[in-house]
Every structure is written in structure tokens, then in C-alpha cells.
Amino acid sequence: MTPSPEPTVYLVDDDAAVRDALAFLLGTVGLQVRVFPDGSALQGGLDGGNVGCLLLDIRMPHVSGLQLQEQLRTQGVDLPIIIMTGHGNVDLCRRAFQQGAVDFLEKPIDETALLEAVQRAIRQHLWQRERAESSAEARSRLARLTEREREVLAGVMDGQTSKQSAKVLGISARTVETHRASLFEKLEVHSLAELMRVYLNVVEGQGGSDP
Template structure:
């Protein structure tokens, strides 16, 4: 049964100068609940497509004015993070190698197999959702970590190293009660409910900051 795309569903940008190809692929892609926006001009696409979209890009290799491989390079240079699936009617080993080296998620030959394209798209969208979730979580973690005082950062670094409150007190010349206060404050600011969560979410950030004195 076909799935009707929701206004909130991921958006697939379909870049191909052939109107008939865009129409048929858009119809196919919409059957799995993904929205589609077609682009006939790759340069207009590069100028105007919204970078914040969750989804993927389906990109034809051979187009007048600008090749799909050149578009792929431009996307990478612009820092676009949407996975790209390349389509071509005249694939070569060198072309395939260049596409993957340029960051393409998949390289499919026309006439493209419907199931292969849909599977590649769904995998690409899932990959993009996970990537954006990681970026969002990292941004939130950095914002929370920025709230810590210098002393709280020192305590956090020693906690991650596995030191007890008494050992942290000796290392920083603090009373155990003061260490406990700093510990409670930093756990509250980082919204960490356990030591395991603190280590999992903040160990890399603490190490990056140099967390220990």
C-alpha cells in the first residue's frame, strides 16, 4: 500500500534535467512516504536548496551546464550533509570511483531498479536522521558544559578519570564537602543522572577541554 507523504516527512531533492525522469521518480519515491522536490537546473539547486532539510539528494550524473560529479564536489565544499545517491545511464568504473571518493552514498545505473533506489533512499534518510541527532546532542552537550565553572570542569575531569571525592579533594586541596557540592552542581548543570551517563555524554568533551588541572 502506498504511503502518503506527511508535510513533516523527510524531503528528497531530485536533480535531473529530464522532466519525464523527474516525474516518474518522484511518483515512485512518494510511495514510501517521502516528499520530493524536483530540480531541473543543478546550479539553481546549489543556490537555493534548503540546507536544513532532513532527507537525501538524488543526483543525475550527466546534465547540461554542470555535471552531477561537479555538483557533488560543490555540495561537499559547501558543507552540505545530506546523503547523495548518484544516477547515471552511462556508468564507468572511473565515474563510480569518483562518485564514492566525492562522498556519494550510493551509485546506481539507469534504468534504475525501483527496489534498489527505494532501499538506498531509505537507508540514506535513516543515516541523515542519525547524523543530525548526533549533531543536535553534541550541540546541547556543549551548551550545558559551557555553563560549568572552571572548578566544576576540574572536578568533572577527575570524576571521569575515576577518582573518588576524597581523592579529588586531595588533588584540588578541597574539603570532601566542597567536592560534593561541586559534584552535585555539575551533575545538575549537565543534566546527568548517573556517572555512566556523564562519562558517555561528556568524557570526550572534557578531554577536549583538558578537564583536569
């Protein structure tokens, strides 16, 4: 399945009237919506390559919204999840957030709250995807470096001068400068600020937190 170029909202609810009403509401603000009556139908129609979010009802036959949320997380689906329920309580809310939900809405759904939650979730997903792409590009560039160039880069990140790096590495300052020039070229950067940005993109991609 080819990913959609537009953000997609995947709406899962066993109540057809709710699906129709919410899909219509989301469509009025230009959002692309795909509706499903249960988790099995979603699994058959979900494209993890799309940018967007998931709207999951908690109480559904066979597989609950919380169970579906856990399945999707195990499968590596990164779409932000908004949980909906007509039977909200503190325990359900806590479990949803522990499993990574970005919002928890009680029925009857407030239209403004829903639209705001969906738009926040889509913005978050776009940011996550952009960061992941930036990190992947940075890792690709760093892979071009030789072992010595990586050592020189580590010195740059530690704030070492060429002379200090030369002393640590047991080479001449001129050789350090040569390696610095080479790593700048391979990383396609023209300033220390750009160099640090490439390096931090990799660090954040391996364990950074959302803003």
C-alpha cells in the same frame, strides 16, 4: 524558506522523463519529492534545513553531478547524496564515494534498490541531525560549569574517587563532593551513566564516527 517537517528527496536530472518516473515512484511510498533539471535550479530551491537526501545524475550540462556534489559539500550541505548514472565506471564510482556519496546507482534504476538507498540515506540523515542536536545541547550544559567543576568532571571521567581528585587538585574531598553535586545539577543528570552520556555527546559531536 521554512524547512519541511517531512523528509524531502531532492532529485536532479536533466532528463524530464527520468525525473517524472522517479518522482512518481518515490511518491508511491509517501516521500516528498522536489525535482530539478540542473544544479543551478537546485541551488535556488534547496533548503538545507530539511531532513532528506539528494539524488544526483552524473551527466548533466554545465555542471556535472560530481561537480555539484563537491559544491554542496563545500557549502556545508549535510544532505546525504546518492549518485545516479547511465555511464557508470570504477573511476566515477570511486570519485563519488571519495566526495561523500552514500550510494551509487546505475541506470536503468532498479526500483527496489532506489527505494532502499533513499530510505537508508534518510535514516542516516535523521540520525546525524539527532546526534548534532544532542551534542549542541550537551555543549550548552557544559558551558555552565566553572573551571573547577570542569576539573572535577575530568576526574570523574578518568574514574577518580573524590579522595583521588582532592589530592590531584589540592582541595578537600568534601569540596570535591560539593563540586560534583553542583555539576550534576548544572548538567541536569542524576547518575554517573547520564553524566557520561552528556560528556560523550560532546566528544562524539566534535569527531565521533557514524555507527
